Amino acid sequence: MGIGLSVIGMKIVLIGAGGKLGTAVHTALAGRGHDVITVGRSGGDLRYDFADPAQTAELYRRVGRVDAVVSAAGGVPWKKITEMTAQDYQDAFRGKVLSQLELVRQGVAHVAERGSFTLITGVLAREPVLLGTAASMANGAVEAFVRAAAIEIAPQRVNAVSPSVFTESLDDYGDLFAGVPPVDLADVTRAYVRSVEGAQTGQVYVP
Amino acid sequence: MGIGLSVIGMKIVLIGAGGKLGTAVHTALAGRGHDVITVGRSGGDLRYDFADPAQTAELYRRVGRVDAVVSAAGGVPWKKITEMTAQDYQDAFRGKVLSQLELVRQGVAHVAERGSFTLITGVLAREPVLLGTAASMANGAVEAFVRAAAIEIAPQRVNAVSPSVFTESLDDYGDLFAGVPPVDLADVTRAYVRSVEGAQTGQVYVP
Numbered sequence: 344m345g346i347g348l349s350v351i352g353m354k355i356v357l358i359g360a361g362g363k364l365g366t367a368v369h370t371a372l373a374g375r376g377h378d379v380i381t382v383g384r385s386g387g388d389l390r391y392d393f394a395d396p397a398q399t400a401e402l403y404r405r406v407g408r409v410d411a412v413v414s415a416a417g418g419v420p421w422k423k424i425t426e427m428t429a430q431d432y433q434d435a436f437r438g439k440v441l442s443q444l445e446l447v448r449q450g451v452a453h454v455a456e457r458g459s460f461t462l463i464t465g466v467l468a469r470e471p472v473l474l475g476t477a478a479s480m481a482n483g484a485v486e487a488f489v490r491a492a493a494i495e496i497a498p499q500r501v502n503a504v505s506p507s508v509f510t511e512s513l514d515d516y517g518d519l520f521a522g523v524p525p526v527d528l529a530d531v532t533r534a535y536v537r538s539v540e541g542a543q544t545g546q547v548y549v550p
Numbered sequence: 551m552g553i554g555l556s557v558i559g560m561k562i563v564l565i566g567a568g569g570k571l572g573t574a575v576h577t578a579l580a581g582r583g584h585d586v587i588t589v590g591r592s593g594g595d596l597r598y599d600f601a602d603p604a605q606t607a608e609l610y611r612r613v614g615r616v617d618a619v620v621s622a623a624g625g626v627p628w629k630k631i632t633e634m635t636a637q638d639y640q641d642a643f644r645g646k647v648l649s650q651l652e653l654v655r656q657g658v659a660h661v662a663e664r665g666s667f668t669l670i671t672g673v674l675a676r677e678p679v680l681l682g683t684a685a686s687m688a689n690g691a692v693e694a695f696v697r698a699a700a701i702e703i704a705p706q707r708v709n710a711v712s713p714s715v716f717t718e719s720l721d722d723y724g725d726l727f728a729g730v731p732p733v734d735l736a737d738v739t740r741a742y743v744r745s746v747e748g749a750q751t752g753q754v755y756v757p
Contacts, residue, residue, distance in 0.1 A: 396636040424654070424699055425655075427655055436640075436643045445636055445639075471697045471701050471752075473701065476698040480698070483691050483695065484691035490676075491674065491678035491687070494678050
């Protein structure tokens with residue numbers, strides 16, 4: 344590679360490694376020869392809650408220089424708009440938006456010159472479902488941020504992966520996403536690999 | 551009209567009436583025969599800061615039943631991502647996202663059966679410029695929320711108006727939006743009229 348970044352053997356920080364998606368992303372990246380440091384609130388190599396910007400700062404101090412930062416985490420409340428509260432929207436912002444923005448903002452000082460950030464959003468940014476106003480808000484926020492951050496942090500890169508409901512999660516979320524085409528986790532993890540090992544930036548990958 | 555809502559003489563609450571956009575929207579709506587109640591932090595018929603959800607609640611108690619709620623307000627920090635802080639993104643969320651979400655969430659109980667909400671976003675949801683990560687985030691959040699809220703609150707309606715930089719503001723923002731096609735305020739106010747008097751919902755009008 345003439346661009347100063349080896350495509351195999353990257354040092355990658357994976358946030359939200361304990362979830363269904365995070366586990367699959369971990370397997371995919373480790374299987375391609377990368378050194379993956381897993382981070383979670385309650386499991387993983389390191390325990391941090393990235394909804395707290397101060398813990399993100401501690402995480403970056405701990406891991407040192409990395410080639411890629413990958414997020415597979417971000418919780419939001421699911422309720423009818425009439426049952427939401429202002430605090431619910433604040434929680435969605437903190438849990439899925441600010442958390443991921445801070446990974447990028449703080450990470451700029453810790454990621455390799457041509458390293459990357461890969462954030463998680465979802466289909467609700469484009470196509471709503473009932474109970475999903477907080478999720479849609481969060482996904483739309485992160486996708487627009489990705490486009491804006493990309494032009495500022497180059498040659499560092501930032502992309503989002505924006506999947507539909509996982510085929511593997513239809514038992515849990517199938518009613519909410521009735522009739523919405525699901526996506527296999529294998530296709531979602533492929534989008535992460537594309538973001539981490541590729542050279543594009545400011546993209547929203549829809550696997 | 552057979553749909554229970556007269557298109558002229560609506561009672562409309564306009565937030566952010568003191569700004570360049572708000573002034574133009576006020577003129578356009580009043581000129582079409584509507585009864586416009588102007589609301590601002592420091593000017594207008596009523597003084598409320600809609601970045602505070604508690605003041606939005608007071609506003610709705612004060613105005614009673616209305617046909618339409620129109621927002622032309624929402625400030626965000628403009629800085630390089632490396633100069634932003636977590637608090638800056640929180641401020642952008644509170645000032646442009648939560649403020650407008652709360653107008654809708656709380657407003658559902660106060661707006662006529664086929665009444666409407668019209669929120670303000672902007673071109674940065676789609677096309678970024680330097681210093682605009684907070685603005686892009688906020689606009690993307692509100693546009694995705696509009697699509698999601700629309701399917702829950704029907705037959706009440708909610709749309710966004712997503713303009714480029716105003717031709718009338720090029721002296722202030724022209725450098726940030728160098729080469730970006732501007733839009734005349736007259737075209738932007740037309741989008742507000744379309745949202746308020748029309749019947750569509752979940753739309754992002756790009757004037």
